Amino acid sequence: MAGHSKWANIKHRKGRQDALKGKIFTQMGKEITIAAREGGGDPDMNPRLRLAVKKARDNDMPKDNIERAIKKGTGELEGQAFEEYRYEGYGPNGVAIIVETISDNKNRTVSEVRASFSKYDGNMGETNSVAWNFDRKGVVTIKTSGASEDDLMMEALEAGGEDVEYSPETSRIICAMTDFNSVNDYFEKSLFEIEDSQLEYIAKNKVKISDVSLAKKVMLFLDKMEEVDDVQNVYNNADIDDSVFDQLDL
DSSP, rough: OSOOHHHHHHHHHHHHHHHHHHHOOOHHHHHHHHHHHHSSSOOGGOHHHHHHHHHHHTTTHHHHHHHHHHHHHHTTOOOOOOEEEEEEEOOOGGOOOEEEEESSSSHHHHHHHHHHHHHHTTTOTTTTGHHHHHHHEEEEEEEOOOHHHHHHHHHHHTOOOOOEESSSSSSEEEEEEGGGHHHHHHHHHHOOOEEEEEEEEEESSEEOOHHHHHHHHHHHHHHHHHHTTTEEEEEEEEEEEEEHHTTOOO
């Protein structure tokens, strides 16, 4: 069981997303367009689109914006030709970094991502330079709703999940990519409320950080990378001590 895996860090990441609210609609629009292009415009027949639309609605994205993004993906409306790109490298203290982007201009995106790596004590690497240290997994985040860690693990296994990252408020169900849709379906029909659901890169081996100054550098790096316009998600293998995290002025 993954157990108590630095929920302060996870909450900070969510807080950063809340702070970047102005960027979120743009991110969601791109994701909806890509999902509709690849799997069609019917959310009932396209799991990726269904999740993207649900997330957009949960964040109060206007219905017209959602429909327009779908039509751009299906070709009913003209729009920018978005593509997905992944970049890898190392942040401060050798922390492994994977950056997911969606862009209509690869040259611009790679330039901005590389600049952010360089400016904030990182080094951009080649494709697969750090991906070997990550597994691609489905992650379904739910409200714990008073369930115990053992009870939630039983629910996760029943759903087809592999692991649980538990917190009294919000917990994450980890599953194989092949089981992602069925695990989502299970929890959509359960008494638990889904807060988020997506595919993520989860580190196999982590870099322990127990120094406040290093932790600040890592968090600054992650924050600045998230601010790059075309960046959708940033994954890392930092393991910041809870006691150190509590000392950060965030």
